[in-house]
Amino acid sequence: MAMDDFVLNPPFNVTRASHVVLTVRDLDASKAFYTDLAGLVVSDEDSDAVYLRGMEENCHHSLVLRKAGNTLCKRIGLRMQTDDDLKKAADYFGARGAETQFVDTPYQGLTLHVRDSQGMPLEFCATMEFRPRLMTAYDQYRGASAQRLDHYQIQSSDVRRAYDFYQPLGFRTSEYTYSKNADGTENLWGVWMQRKGNPHDIVFTNGPGPRLHHFAYTLRDASDMIRACDVAGALGLGQRLERGPGRHGISGAMFVYFRDPDGHRIELFNTHYQHIDIEPPIAWDLADPKRADQWGLPAQEKWFAEATAFEGADIVPPTLSIEPPTLERFLKIKAA
Ligand SMILES: [Fe+2]
Structure with missing residues (x-):
């Protein structure tokens, strides 16, 4: 089976998988699972959401748990290099008939929402608030110490x-x-x-x-x-x-x-x-x-x-x- 050649100069620069937003029924139970077993650390939390990151992560969150009466994935996050890439992406998807929306999202900079060709909800951003990398904070390691x-x-x-x-x-x-x-x-x-x-x-x-x-x-x-x-x-x-x-x-x-x-x-x-x-x-x-x-x-x-x-x-x-x-x-x- 032949695959297409790599696109080396894409229309905008996605850099990596960034963060996932899940709904959960019991915030305390889910927080315990991801901290005690996976070993993630809490960056911030309130009565409706818990924001977690891995031990070596500098950015505010890679997992967001939102309390809800269902169990869904609200969005998967993809990181861009710069805000200019976000604007290029909005133009790119808009020109192809996709609905695009810039939204305010806690702890993130400019954030773009769009759905892919299957209807999957994507969230692009280029900046997040920083929190300390904890990779050498061995005294705080728990469970799997996910990085x-x-x-x-x-x-x-x-x-x-x-x-x-x-x-x-x-x-x-x-x-x-x-x-x-x-x-x-x-x-x-x-x-x-x-x-x-x-x-x-x-x-x-x-x-x-x-x-x-x-x-x-x-x-x-x-x-x-x-x-x-x-x-x-x-x-x-x-x-x-x-x-x-x-x-x-x-x-x-x-x-x-x-x-x-x-x-x-x-x-x-x-x-x-x-x-x-x-x-x-x-x-x-x-x-x-x-x-x-x-x-x-x-x-x-x-x-x-x-x-x-x-x-x-x-x-x-x-x-x-x-x-x-x-x-x-x-x-x-x-x-x-
Ligand atoms: Fe995998």
Whole structure:
């Protein structure tokens, strides 16, 4: 399957995945999960919201929890280099018929709202208030000591359509997954795209969407990952460990996935690689079990089926009707 060349001079400069805004039913329970287990720190909070950041993050927040009677993703944030890039983006999207809006957002500078081609709500900003980096404040380390937000994974009803939206904006494909048809032709099942020079800022995989499958924080090393599992067990949150620890083929990351009190999924991981030079993407066959986990065990069915809806975005069935390679299927085949 041929992929398009990288767009090296995009119309505006997105620099990285920045922050995610989730609604939660119980602010105290969610705050405890993300501080005690993930190890994020609170930058600010009020009766309606908690603003959190990773230990090495200088900017005010990478996770915002908003109290609500539902469990949605309100927006995913993408960082721009400058406010001028935000204005260029408003012009770019406006010229293509998208509704754009500059909004006032706490602790952020100029902020632009727009929906992508799937209806997913995006929030662009170039500045945030600063808070101290705490990466050497070892006395304050808790749980997994999550360091920084790295990427989002989105379930998409049409991965090719998502790719066609982000590729012209300079998002580069580091890796992709294809599924094969009976006649030998291939479909784009998933695509890993980046702006910041590692394997991914945003990932799209085939499924009912758009839905937020997970957001991911980097850890210092594997021992912090094991500590997260131990802390989860000690806090009585062991059942929230959904997958792993394991080793992805894609990106080479060591990972573990937890579900928060509302079912939002967080990945804690480390050890992926740089993707800065102009290099061809790595291609994976969906049928290759080492694609998802080098150590042999696929993910549970619910890992493929369950995800967080976006506020105001209709969920559409996927264009590719492909049974995912679940743990349940794997065990059934092994037992036969
Ligand atoms: Fe991930």
